[in-house]
Amino acid sequence: MTDVLRPHAEQEFAAELALLAEHDDRPRPPGWKLSPWAVTAYLLGGELPGGAVVSPKYVGPRRLVEVAVATLATDRALLLLGVPGTAKTWVSEHLAAAISGDSTLLVQGTAGTSEEAVRYGWNYARLLAEGPSAAALVESPLLRAMRRGAVARVEELTRMPGDVQDALITMLSEKTLPVPELNTEVQARPGFTVIATANDRDRGVNELSSALRRRFNTVVLPLPETVEDEVAIVARRVEQLGTALELPAAPAGLAEIRRVVTVFRELRSGHSADGRTTLKVPSGTLSTAEAISVVTGGLALAAHFGDGTLRPSDVAAGIVGAVVQDPSADAVAWQEYLETVVRTRPEWSDFYRACRELA
Incomplete structure (x- = not known):
C-alpha cells in the first residue's frame, strides 16, 4: 500500500498477521482469524518458532493486553479507558485487525453523533420512491459487523449523547438489532463484538448509563511506566x-x-x-x-x-x-x-x- 498516506493495520502488517496465522495452532474462538495467544503476540511482539520476529504494536503491561483479548473472547464488549495519548485508538485498531481482519468498522463519537450512525439509516430517495425496503436500508458499521461476525469500534464513546449510547444496549446484550420498519431483525454472527474507547478527561460529559456500563469490561491503559x-x-x-x-x-x-x-x-x-x-x-x-x-x-x-x-x-x-x-x-x-x-x-x-x- 504505497499509494496511501496511512494504511489500515491489517494492510500495513499483513505479512505479520499471515505469519502468525501460519504458526498459530491454538484454539480460535468462533469467527476469529487468530487465537487469543496469537492476537496478544501480534500486539506485544516477539520471536516466533523458526526465528521470525513480530514487531511490537503496544508497549505496556502484558496482563492488560491479555485481559483485553480474553474479554473479547467472551460475550462482553471491551472499553479502553485512559488519558489522552495512551494509545487507546491504536490498540483498538490492532485488536480489530488481528481478530477479524478488518479495522474499518468504525463509529466516531462526537456530540453530533446520531442514533443512525449506531443503528441504521435510510436512503431517503429510495425510501420515498419504494417505501421501506432492505435496499433502502443504510447499515451502520455496527450493523455490518453483526452481519459479518466482526469487531466494531466506537471511538470516544462518552462524547456521544446518552440516548445514542443506549442504542448499543440491545446489540450488546441480545446480540440482535430489531428493524421494526421491515418487521425483521438482524442477529449477530459468531465473532461480533465491540471495542469502545473513552477519555478519562471526558468524565462527566456524557456518563455511561449503568445498564450500558455493565455490558463492557473496562481496561485502563496507563501512560508508559518508564x-x-x-x-x-x-x-x-x-x-x-x-x-x-x-x-x-x-x-x-x-x-x-x-x-x-x-x-x-x-x-x-x-x-x-x-x-x-x-x-x-x-x-x-x-x-x-x-x-x-x-x-x-x-x-x-x-x-x-x-x-x-x-x-x-x-x-x-x-x-x-x-x-x-x-x-x-x-x-x-x-x-x-x-x-x-x-x-x-x-x-x-x-x-x-x-x-x-x-x-
Whole structure:
C-alpha cells in the first residue's frame, strides 16, 4: 500500500498477521482469524518458532493486553479507558485487525453523533420512491459487523449523547438489532463484538448509563511506566511516520527524543526527574502522542530547513507549542520550568538557548 498516506493495520502488517496465522495452532474462538495467544503476540511482539520476529504494536503491561483479548473472547464488549495519548485508538485498531481482519468498522463519537450512525439509516430517495425496503436500508458499521461476525469500534464513546449510547444496549446484550420498519431483525454472527474507547478527561460529559456500563469490561491503559519505555514508543512511531512521509532518518535523533520525553514527563508529574524541584503542571495533556508529533515536526524542520540531523532548535518550537496551550497560565509554568530546571542542566544549554530565542 504505497499509494496511501496511512494504511489500515491489517494492510500495513499483513505479512505479520499471515505469519502468525501460519504458526498459530491454538484454539480460535468462533469467527476469529487468530487465537487469543496469537492476537496478544501480534500486539506485544516477539520471536516466533523458526526465528521470525513480530514487531511490537503496544508497549505496556502484558496482563492488560491479555485481559483485553480474553474479554473479547467472551460475550462482553471491551472499553479502553485512559488519558489522552495512551494509545487507546491504536490498540483498538490492532485488536480489530488481528481478530477479524478488518479495522474499518468504525463509529466516531462526537456530540453530533446520531442514533443512525449506531443503528441504521435510510436512503431517503429510495425510501420515498419504494417505501421501506432492505435496499433502502443504510447499515451502520455496527450493523455490518453483526452481519459479518466482526469487531466494531466506537471511538470516544462518552462524547456521544446518552440516548445514542443506549442504542448499543440491545446489540450488546441480545446480540440482535430489531428493524421494526421491515418487521425483521438482524442477529449477530459468531465473532461480533465491540471495542469502545473513552477519555478519562471526558468524565462527566456524557456518563455511561449503568445498564450500558455493565455490558463492557473496562481496561485502563496507563501512560508508559518508564522513560525508556516511552522513548522506545516515540522512536518506533516516529520512524514509521518518517518513512510514510518520506522524511530522512535522523541518526542522532535519539538524544532529542529522550529530551522531549523527559520534558513532558517532568511537566506531567509536577516535579523534576530528581524530585528536588516542584513544578507547575500545564493545562495540556503532554502525552506520548504529543511527543511523537513534536519529534515528527522536528524531523520535518531538520529535513527541509536543516542538515537532516535532529537538533534542539528543531524540537524547541514544537515543545513550546505543546506546553503553552493557555497563553497566560501555561506561559508562566513554562518559563518557570526553563529557569529552574532546563537552565541548571549544562548538557541542555543548546535547548535552553533555542527556547529562549522563541520567547
